[in-house]
Amino acid sequence: MASTASPRPRVLIIGSGFGGLFAAQALKRADVDVTVVARTSHHLFQPLLYQVATGILSPGEIAPPTREVLSRQRNAEVLLGEVIEIDLAAREVHTDTLGLRRRHRYDHLIVAAGTNQSWFGHDEFADYAPGMKSIDDALELRGRIFGAYELAELAAAEGRSAEELSRLMTFVVIGAGPTGVEMAGQLAELARRTLRRDFRHIDPENARVILLDAAPTVLGTFHESLRGKAERSLEQLGIQVRLGAMVVGVDAYGLDVEDTDGNRGRIEAFTKVWAAGVAASPLAKVLADQVGLQVDKQGRIPVERDLTLPGHPEVHVIGDMMALDNLPGVAQVAIQGGRHAAAEIRRALRGERTGQPFHYKDKGNMATISRFRAIAEVGRIKVTGFTAWVMWLVVHLLYIIGFKSQVTTLLRWAVSFIGRGRAERTITQQQVLARLALQETPDVHRWLATGPTEHPEDSRPPRRRE
Amino acid sequence: MASTASPRPRVLIIGSGFGGLFAAQALKRADVDVTVVARTSHHLFQPLLYQVATGILSPGEIAPPTREVLSRQRNAEVLLGEVIEIDLAAREVHTDTLGLRRRHRYDHLIVAAGTNQSWFGHDEFADYAPGMKSIDDALELRGRIFGAYELAELAAAEGRSAEELSRLMTFVVIGAGPTGVEMAGQLAELARRTLRRDFRHIDPENARVILLDAAPTVLGTFHESLRGKAERSLEQLGIQVRLGAMVVGVDAYGLDVEDTDGNRGRIEAFTKVWAAGVAASPLAKVLADQVGLQVDKQGRIPVERDLTLPGHPEVHVIGDMMALDNLPGVAQVAIQGGRHAAAEIRRALRGERTGQPFHYKDKGNMATISRFRAIAEVGRIKVTGFTAWVMWLVVHLLYIIGFKSQVTTLLRWAVSFIGRGRAERTITQQQVLARLALQETPDVHRWLATGPTEHPEDSRPPRRRE
Numbered sequence: 001m002a003s004t005a006s007p008r009p010r011v012l013i014i015g016s017g018f019g020g021l022f023a024a025q026a027l028k029r030a031d032v033d034v035t036v037v038a039r040t041s042h043h044l045f046q047p048l049l050y051q052v053a054t055g056i057l058s059p060g061e062i063a064p065p066t067r068e069v070l071s072r073q074r075n076a077e078v079l080l081g082e083v084i085e086i087d088l089a090a091r092e093v094h095t096d097t098l099g100l101r102r103r104h105r106y107d108h109l110i111v112a113a114g115t116n117q118s119w120f121g122h123d124e125f126a127d128y129a130p131g132m133k134s135i136d137d138a139l140e141l142r143g144r145i146f147g148a149y150e151l152a153e154l155a156a157a158e159g160r161s162a163e164e165l166s167r168l169m170t171f172v173v174i175g176a177g178p179t180g181v182e183m184a185g186q187l188a189e190l191a192r193r194t195l196r197r198d199f200r201h202i203d204p205e206n207a208r209v210i211l212l213d214a215a216p217t218v219l220g221t222f223h224e225s226l227r228g229k230a231e232r233s234l235e236q237l238g239i240q241v242r243l244g245a246m247v248v249g250v251d252a253y254g255l256d257v258e259d260t261d262g263n264r265g266r267i268e269a270f271t272k273v274w275a276a277g278v279a280a281s282p283l284a285k286v287l288a289d290q291v292g293l294q295v296d297k298q299g300r301i302p303v304e305r306d307l308t309l310p311g312h313p314e315v316h317v318i319g320d321m322m323a324l325d326n327l328p329g330v331a332q333v334a335i336q337g338g339r340h341a342a343a344e345i346r347r348a349l350r351g352e353r354t355g356q357p358f359h360y361k362d363k364g365n366m367a368t369i370s371r372f373r374a375i376a377e378v379g380r381i382k383v384t385g386f387t388a389w390v391m392w393l394v395v396h397l398l399y400i401i402g403f404k405s406q407v408t409t410l411l412r413w414a415v416s417f418i419g420r421g422r423a424e425r426t427i428t429q430q431q432v433l434a435r436l437a438l439q440e441t442p443d444v445h446r447w448l449a450t451g452p453t454e455h456p457e458d459s460r461p462p463r464r465r466e
Numbered sequence: 467m468a469s470t471a472s473p474r475p476r477v478l479i480i481g482s483g484f485g486g487l488f489a490a491q492a493l494k495r496a497d498v499d500v501t502v503v504a505r506t507s508h509h510l511f512q513p514l515l516y517q518v519a520t521g522i523l524s525p526g527e528i529a530p531p532t533r534e535v536l537s538r539q540r541n542a543e544v545l546l547g548e549v550i551e552i553d554l555a556a557r558e559v560h561t562d563t564l565g566l567r568r569r570h571r572y573d574h575l576i577v578a579a580g581t582n583q584s585w586f587g588h589d590e591f592a593d594y595a596p597g598m599k600s601i602d603d604a605l606e607l608r609g610r611i612f613g614a615y616e617l618a619e620l621a622a623a624e625g626r627s628a629e630e631l632s633r634l635m636t637f638v639v640i641g642a643g644p645t646g647v648e649m650a651g652q653l654a655e656l657a658r659r660t661l662r663r664d665f666r667h668i669d670p671e672n673a674r675v676i677l678l679d680a681a682p683t684v685l686g687t688f689h690e691s692l693r694g695k696a697e698r699s700l701e702q703l704g705i706q707v708r709l710g711a712m713v714v715g716v717d718a719y720g721l722d723v724e725d726t727d728g729n730r731g732r733i734e735a736f737t738k739v740w741a742a743g744v745a746a747s748p749l750a751k752v753l754a755d756q757v758g759l760q761v762d763k764q765g766r767i768p769v770e771r772d773l774t775l776p777g778h779p780e781v782h783v784i785g786d787m788m789a790l791d792n793l794p795g796v797a798q799v800a801i802q803g804g805r806h807a808a809a810e811i812r813r814a815l816r817g818e819r820t821g822q823p824f825h826y827k828d829k830g831n832m833a834t835i836s837r838f839r840a841i842a843e844v845g846r847i848k849v850t851g852f853t854a855w856v857m858w859l860v861v862h863l864l865y866i867i868g869f870k871s872q873v874t875t876l877l878r879w880a881v882s883f884i885g886r887g888r889a890e891r892t893i894t895q896q897q898v899l900a901r902l903a904l905q906e907t908p909d910v911h912r913w914l915a916t917g918p919t920e921h922p923e924d925s926r927p928p929r930r931r932e
Contacts, residue, residue: 041616058524065612067664077666079623080616097620146531150507150546154563157545198533200543 008033011345012093012106014083014283016043016066019112019319019334024076026342030349034076035104037095041065041080044135045399047331050179052138053273054145054186055194059135083113083283088290088312108314108345112338113281115298115320115329120277125250129172129272132179141273145171145187148271149195149204156201163268169207170269172255174247175276176213177220178367181230183273184211185370188237209239210267212257213276214246219367219375221328226375229384233369247276278329280321287317296323305357306344307337313354316341324358331399332363368392474499477811478559478572480549480749482509482532485578485785485800490542492808496815500542501570503561507531507546510601511865513797516645518604519739520611520652521660525601549579549749554756554778574780574811578804579747581764581786581795586743591716595638595738598645607739611637611653614737615661615670622667629734635673636735638721640713641742642679643686644833647696649739650677651836654703675705676733678723679742680712685833685841687794692841695850699835713742744795746787753783762789771823773807779820782807790824798829832858 009032013020016038027034042063051057067078081095081102086109093104117131130140152168173184191207198204211218211234217227218234218241234241242257245265249256254268280299288294288301291311295301300323301309307322309315318341319334327333340358347354364378366388374388383391475498479486482504493500508529517523533544547561547568552575559570583597596606618634639650657673664670677684677700683693684700684707700707708723711731715722720734746765754760754767757777761767766789767775773788775781784807785800793799806824813820830844832854840854849857 041612055526058526060521060524065664071663077623079620081620098617100620100624102620102624146507151564154545154547154566154568157543158566158568197537198531 009107009349010035010105011108011110012037012104013110013112014038014086014093015112015114015281015319016040016078017046017112017114017319017334018331019114019338020110021066021069021338022335023110023112023316023318023338023342024070025073026339027345028073028075030075030342030346032075032108032345032349034073035106036066036070036076036078037081037083037093037104038066038078039080039082040134041067041078042135043069046133047178048396049132049135049138050183050186052135053132053141053183054190055142056186059139063135086111086283086286086290088287088309088315091314106314108348109316110338110341110345111283111287111309111315111317111321112319112334113283113321114334115278115280117274118277118279118298119274122250125247125274128250128252129174129255129274131274132183133278144271145190149199149202149207151270152202153199165202166208167253167268168270169202169204170210170254170267171207171271171273172210172212172267172269173273173275174212174255175274176211176215176218176241176243177275180211180213180273180275181218181234182368183275184209184234184239185237185368185373188239189370192238208269209237210269211239211241212245212247212267213243216244216260218243222365222367222375223377223382226377226382226384230367230369230375233373237370278320284317284321287315298323298329304355306355307341307358308344308355313348316344325360327360330365333360336360366392366395475573475815476501476571477574477576478503478570479576479578480504480552480559481578481580481747481785482506482544483512483578483580483785483800484797485580485804486576487532487535487804488801489576489578489782489784489804489808490536491539492805493811494539494541496541496808496812498541498574498811498815500539501572502532502536502542502544503547503549503559503570504532504544505546505548506600507533507544508601509535512599513644514862515598515601515604516649516652518601519598519607519649520656521608522652525605529601552577552749552752552756554753554775554781557780572780574814575782576804576807576811577749577753577775577781577783577787578785578800579749579787580800581744581746582748583740584743584745584764585740588716591713591740594716594718595640595721595740597740598649599744610737611656615665615668615673617736618668619665631668632674633719633734634736635668635670636676636720636733637673637737637739638676638678638733638735639739639741640678640721641740642677642681642684642707642709643741646677646679646739646741647685647700648834649741650675650700650705651703651834651839654705655836658704674735675703676735677705677707678711678713678733679709682710682726684709688831688833688841689843689848692843692848692850696833696835696841699839703836744786750783750787753781764789764795770821772810772821773803773824774810774821779814782810791826793826796831799826802826832861834858 011027011032011034013024013034013036016036020036021043024034024036043066045062048057048062052059052062070076070078081097083093084096085094091106093106095102117133119125131137148168152165155165155168171187173180187209191204195204218231219227231241244260245257247255248258250272254266255272256264256266258264284295284299284301287309291309293302300321301317303317303322303324304310307316307318309317318337320329337358344354364376366374366376368374368389372386372389374392376383376388376391477493477498477500479490479500479502482502486502487509490500490502509532511528514523514528518525518528536542536544547563549559550562551560557572559572561568583599585591597603614634618631621631621634637653639646653675657670661670684697685693697707710726711723713721714724716738720732721738723731723733750761750765750767753775757775759768766787767783769783769788769790770776773782773784775783784803786795803824810820830842832840832842834840834855838852838855840858842849842854842857
C-alpha cells in the first residue's frame with residue numbers, strides 16, 4: 001500500500017449523484033485514474049426518496065453504496081469525505097472526513113455536488129419542517145409522519161380536544177413541485193388506504209393533507225393543461241391545494257402563511273414537510289469567487305457551453321450546480337452533463353479537439369400523483385392518468401435496475417400499489433424518541449403534558465367499522 | 467371518541483415481543499378489551515437482528531408495526547408508551563409517552579417486557595461496544611461496521627501504519643451465544659464475500675473477526691458435540707475464537723481481556739459488538755418489591771407454576787422476565803407462555819378453574835453460523851451443516867410469514883446467500899457522521915488527525931486483483 005507517483009492522469013469527481021456517477025462510469029475504459037469523493041457512502045436515487053419517507057421502500061433500495069456500484073470499474077476508487085476547498089491554482093481539492101484533512105491533486109476535475117435544501121434564508125424552519133434531500137431526511141420524516149398518528153391515537157384515547165387532534169392529524173407539504181406533489185399524494189394514500197384499519201381511537205381518514213405553494217400553480221415546469229389535471233387529481237384524493245400562499249413562519253404547532261394580497265393566515269399542523277426550494281452546493285460559490293463570477297439566485301455558477309468553468313478547461317461543473325440556458329435541475333441534465341464531461345476528457349486524453357458544446361436532449365418530464373395516476377410530457381406529447389403512471393413505473397424501474405438488480409423493489413411496489421400494505425414503516429427510537437423528543441421536546445412536552453384531564457378514565461376502544 | 471365505561475374486562479399487556487403479541491392474538495375471540503402497551507411501535511423479530519446490522523435485511527422486514535399485526539383483531543388496541551410503574555394494589559399501570567403520563571386500569575395484566583442488554587455493571591462499555599437488542603442497535607452497528615471499512619480505505623490511501631489499519635479492520639464480537647456466533651459469521655462473510663471487490667487500498671479479506679467469551683465453550687446451551695462442530699466451523703470461516711476470555715475494559719481503540727488465570731491481554735479493535743448478556747426489564751424488580759420477592763441474578767422474577775405473580779392470580783409474567791425451572795430466554799418460552807396466560811384468562815372469564823401449570827414444550831434449538839451452515843437439536847436428534855441450515859431457513863421463514871407475507875425477505879436471502887450482494891448496506895449520516903463523530907469524536911478525531919504524514923502524496927489506487 002505504498003504510494004507511487006502515477007503516470008496516468010487523475011480525474012477527480014466531487015459527488016456521487018447522477019452526474020458524478022455517470023461521469024465515472026463513462027470513464028470506465030479511459031486511461032485515467034478516477035477518484036469519486038462524496039460526503040455519503042451511497043448514491044441516492046432522489047426521485048424515490050418520498051417512498052422511503054412514507055414507508056414503501058427501504059433506504060437500501062434507493063441508496064446503493066457508491067463503491068458497490070463502481071466495484072467492477074477497475075480504474076475507479078471511492079473515498080468518503082466532504083470537500084471543504086477547491087484550489088484551482090494548485091489543482092487540489094481539500095477534503096475532511098471526521099476531522100481528517102486530506103488534499104487530492106487532479107488533472108481533470110468534475111464538480112457535481114448538486115444542491116442542498118433551501119429554506120429561503122429561514123434555516124430556523126428546518127427543525128419544524130425537515131427537507132427531502134437525503135436518506136436521513138426521509139427517515140426523519142418517516143418517524144414524524146407515523147409518529148404523528150401514534151401521538152394522535154394516544155391523544156384521542158386521552159379524550160383531548162378536537163382542535164388538538166386535528167393539529168396532530170394535519171400534514172402540510174410546502175412546495176408543489178414534483179417532490180411535494182408526490183409526497184402529498186402518498187400522505188393521502190397513507191391516510192385513506194394504508195392506515196385505515198390500524199387505529200381504534202382515531203380514524204386516519206380524517207387526516208388533512210395540505211399542499212402549499214407560493215406560486216399560482218402546481219408543477220410549474222409542466223404544460224398548463226397537465227397542471228390543471230394534476231391539481232384536480234390531487235383534489236380528488238382529498239388533498240387541499242393552496243396556491244399563492246407563502247410560508248412566513250413555521251413552529252412546532254403549525255405555520256403562518258401570507259397570500260398574494262399580504263393577508264396572513266394560520267394553519268395548525270404537527271407535521272410539516274419542506275419540499276419548496278433548493279440551493280446549489282456552496283462549492284459553486286467557492287469556484288465562482290476564484291474566477292471572478294457571480295452565482296445566480298439559486299446559487300448556481302455560470303459555465304461555458306462545454307460545461308467547463310470559464311478559464312479552466314480542466315474543470316467541468318455539471319448538474320444542478322451549473323447555470324446554463326436555464327436548464328432544469330433534473331436527473332437527465334446531470335446524467336447527460338456527466339457523460340459530456342467524460343467525453344471531453346477522453347477527447348483531451350487522445351489529443352483531440354475539445355470544447356464541444358453541451359446539447360441537452362430533453363427526454364421528457366413526469367410526476368406521479370398517486371398510484372395509477374401520473375402526468376408526463378415527452379416533446380409535444382402529453383399523457384395523464386394510468387398510461388402516464390405506467391410510463392413512470394417503467395422509467396423508474398429501468399433506472400433502479402441500472403444500478404443493481406432490484407427485484408425486491410418491484411415486489412414492494414406490487415404490495416403497496418395492488419395491496420394496501422407497506423413493508424417499511426419501521427421507525428427507530430432514534431427518530432421518534434431521541435429526535436422528536438430532543439429537538440421538539442419543550443413544545444411537544446408542554447403541549448402534551450397539559451391537557452383537559454390529567455388522569456382520564458380509560459376509554460373503551462370504539463369498535464372498528466368494517 | 468367519548469369515553470364510556472366498559473363492561474368488558476380489560477387485559478393489559480406490557481410489551482410487543484413474542485410473549486405479548488402471541489398473548490394478544492390468543493385473546494382474539496375472548497370477550498375482553500386488550501390493550502398492548504409498548505415502548506416501540508413495532509414488534510421485533512430479534513433472531514434476525516444481526517442481518518439488519520450486517521446489511522442483508524431492512525428494518526421493515528423484521529420489525530412490522532405492532533398495530534399492523536393486530537389491525538384485524540377488533541378487540542385489541544396498541545398504545546405507544548414506556549411503563550414507569552405497576553401499582554398492583556390499585557390494578558393500574560402508569561405509562562410515559564414523550565412526557566405524557568397516563569394510567570391504565572386492568573382486570574388482567576400480562577407482563578412481557580423482555581430483557582435489555584446488560585454490560586454486567588459496566589454501562590460505560592456501551593458507547594464503544596453497542597448491544598444487539600433493538601433496531602436502533604442494529605442500525606448503529608451497521609453504521610460502525612461499514613463505516614470502519616470506509617475509514618480503513620481512507621487510512622490506507624493516506625499511507626497509515628499497518629497497526630492502525632489492523633485496528634480499523636478488526637471486529638470483535640463479545641459473547642459466543644447464538645447472537646454472537648451469527649454476528650461473527652456474518653462479519654466474516656462480509657469480509658470474505660460481500661466486500662471483496664469494493665475497495666482499492668485495503669483488502670477486506672485481511673479483516674480479522676474475533677469471537678470472545680468468558681465461558682470455556684461457544685453456544686453453551688447446545689449439546690457438547692454440536693458445540694465442537696460449531697467452533698470448528700467458525701474457525702474454518704477464519705474467525706478467531708477466544709474462550710475463557712473475560713472483557714475487563716473497552717475503549718475506542720480496543721479492549722482489555724483477562725484469561726482464567728488472571729493474565730491480562732489487549733486486543734486493538736475499532737469495532738466492538740456486545741452480544742454477551744441480558745438482564746430482565748427493571749419491571750421485574752418493580753413487581754418483586756411489591757410482593758416481597760427477590761429477582762435472580764439476571765433480574766428475573768420467580769413466578770408460580772401457572773406463570774402468575776405469587777399472590778396475584780390476575781397478573782402473569784411471561785417470557786424472558788420470569789424465572790421458572792431455569793427455562794431459557796428464547797422465543798418459544800415467551801410464545802408458549804403468552805398462550806398459556808391467555809388460556810388462563812379465558813378460563814377465568816368462563817368461570818372455569820384456573821391455576822393450571824405451564825408445561826414448556828421444547829421444540830428444539832438452532833443457530834446459524836453462516837450461509838449453508840447451522841446446528842440444530844430437536845430432542846435427541848442433532849443436525850449440523852446444510853441440513854440444519856435448511857431447517858433454520860424454514861423455521862425462520864414460517865415465523866416471518868406468520869406476521870406478514872414477506873416474499874421480499876426470501877428474495878433478499880436468495881441474493882445474499884446465492885449471490886454475494888447485500889441490498890441493505892445504506893448507512894445514514896445520523897449514524898456515521900452524527901453518532902460516530904459525536905460519540906467518538908474526541909478519540910477518532912485525535913487518532914485520525916495525527917498521522918505519519920499531514921499531506922501525503924496522492925497514491926495511485928493499486929490495481930485490483932481478479
